[in-house]
Amino acid sequence: MKIRKELNIEDSENAIVLAKIADALAHPVRVALLHYVSSKKKLRNDVCNKDLVRHFPYSQSSLSQHVKKLKEANLFTVEYKDKFSFYSVNKKTLAAFKKGLSNL
DSSP states (O other): OOOOSOOOSTTHHHHHHHHHHHHHTTSHHHHHHHHHHHHHHHHSSOEEHHHHHHHSSSOHHHHHHHHHHHHHTTSEEEEEETTEEEEEEOHHHHHHHHHHHHTO
């Protein structure tokens, strides 16, 4: 997300963070990815990129673009092992988003 002009509003930094996260969650597939990784993480310690491809009816490249958007918004953390990527949900970012929304 590009901000073309400086925001002259109170707490503009918080507004930018909220907008970036909201933008990442603006697509139903990304919300589904967030939910899937969050629910799987409770059952076991790793959610791999191959798990996403197996579970969702989209190509690996399409899912990668959605995951990239979630990583850019700091909603996903990624650990790389060999040729695999393991995802988890960044609970701090999610909590900050909820708190920011409640302050609106």
